[in-house]
Amino acid sequence: MRRPAILDTRRVAGWGHEALIREVELSPKPGLVDRFNNGAHDDMDLAMFRASAAAIEPWLGVFFRFGRRECERPAVEFLPRLRPQGQACERAMLRATGGVNTHKGSVFALGLLSAAAGRLTGRGVSADADGLCLEVAAICDGLVSRELRDGGPAATAGERLYREHGLPGARGEAASGFATVRRHGLPAWRRARAAGHGEEAALHAVLLNLLAYNQDTNLVARGGISALHFVQTRARALLDAGGIDAADHLAEMRRLDREMTERHISPGGSADLLAVTWFLSRFSLYQDDGGRVGSSARGCVD
Ligand SMILES: CC(C)(COP(=O)(O)OP(=O)(O)OC[C@H]1O[C@@H](n2cnc3c(N)ncnc32)[C@H](O[C@H]2O[C@H](COP(=O)(O)OP(=O)(O)OP(=O)(O)O)[C@@H](O)[C@H]2O)[C@@H]1O)[C@@H](O)C(=O)NCCC(=O)NCCS
Numbered sequence: 001m002r003r004p005a006i007l008d009t010r011r012v013a014g015w016g017h018e019a020l021i022r023e024v025e026l027s028p029k030p031g032l033v034d035r036f037n038n039g040a041h042d043d044m045d046l047a048m049f050r051a052s053a054a055a056i057e058p059w060l061g062v063f064f065r066f067g068r069r070e071c072e073r074p075a076v077e078f079l080p081r082l083r084p085q086g087q088a089c090e091r092a093m094l095r096a097t098g099g100v101n102t103h104k105g106s107v108f109a110l111g112l113l114s115a116a117a118g119r120l121t122g123r124g125v126s127a128d129a130d131g132l133c134l135e136v137a138a139i140c141d142g143l144v145s146r147e148l149r150d151g152g153p154a155a156t157a158g159e160r161l162y163r164e165h166g167l168p169g170a171r172g173e174a175a176s177g178f179a180t181v182r183r184h185g186l187p188a189w190r191r192a193r194a195a196g197h198g199e200e201a202a203l204h205a206v207l208l209n210l211l212a213y214n215q216d217t218n219l220v221a222r223g224g225i226s227a228l229h230f231v232q233t234r235a236r237a238l239l240d241a242g243g244i245d246a247a248d249h250l251a252e253m254r255r256l257d258r259e260m261t262e263r264h265i266s267p268g269g270s271a272d273l274l275a276v277t278w279f280l281s282r283f284s285l286y287q288d289d290g291g292r293v294g295s296s297a298r299g300c301v302d
């Protein structure tokens with residue numbers, strides 16, 4: 001019987017860092033930075049993403065410990081207390097990138113999930129993918145109506161796109177408990193791994209499904225709603241043609257990369273959810289290992 005994985009700060013932060021590295025190194029990735037090219041980006045490259053991931057990693061441990069310490073705090077009170085730390089992590093990211101926004105969405109998503117892992121751990125609850133996503137949904141309950149529907153003037157692309165197109169972006173995905181990841185990303189990962197594909201091919205299957213179904217505000221911010229429809233249509237056609245099992249799958253991904261780069265459109269939100277999918281798959285593995293967390297008799301532990 002394998003020793004169950006013990007969920008702790010180092011493990012969670014390490015998984016988060018590795019998720020960001022596996023995402024950026026997956027190649028080819030249409031419109032995105034990868035090992036082959038910088039996609040539709042003039043201001044960032046692979047080295048910058050690596051530096052950004054390194055700056056973010058310790059903060060994921062901070063969020064995990066904070067969640068574990070405040071595991072009994074009502075979920076609705078938790079996000080306002082977590083957010084300043086998330087914004088500090090964003091500043092650390094920007095220092096590492098010279099002011100370029102590489103992972104703002106990833107900081108939000110992985111930060112919430114790391115904190116949720118801490119909260120479940122502190123409560124002595126095994127943290128599997130679904131449990132983590134539902135804990136994030138509880139933490140982000142009401143976020144879309146508070147900040148997007150009833151919020152003040154649009155200060156960001158995401159806020160503007162909600163008003164123009166009703167797209168809830170990163171906030172909506174978190175408040176739904178990462179529904180796009182649970183419905184499309186993780187099932188694609190599990191199908192590919194069960195069929196015997198390696199991690200790289202499985203991540204390509206995840207990316208294709210995310211491009212097909214994620215309402216990625218990055219695409220709309222750069223190319224309007226037609227850019228989102230273009231990418232979703234092309235990705236669904238590739239899925240219908242067999243996805244990663246099609247003989248010309250990688251050639252088709254490189255072709256889509258050229259087309260999206262020419263259009264200067266980039267699915268940054270889908271890249272984030274690719275990292276989220278891999279991150280969550282680690283917790284499922286941990287769960288399958290019979291992982292359990294020590295329940296503390298005296299409530300939350302630090
Ligand atoms: C809560 C916030 C993160 C919301 O920020 P914002 O108001 O900007 O809202 P969104 O546009 O919805 O999302 C921000 C980023 O989230 C990613 N994203 C987009 N769509 C989705 C989606 N459907 N699901 C999930 N995630 C999504 C995306 O981030 C990635 O792309 C960025 C890089 O691409 P690029 O095109 O270069 O982006 P820009 O530089 O902005 O454009 P250019 O100028 O280059 O053209 C990069 O961020 C990737 O991660 C969206 O960009 C935020 O307001 C907030 O509150 N943050 C504080 C932290 C916090 O609260 N933490 C709590 C837990 S610790």
Ligand SMILES: Nc1ncnc2[nH]cnc12
Nearest residue numbers: 024032033102268271272
């Ligand atoms: N690989 C990538 N390229 C461009 N934007 C991203 N946002 C997150 N990952 C990205």
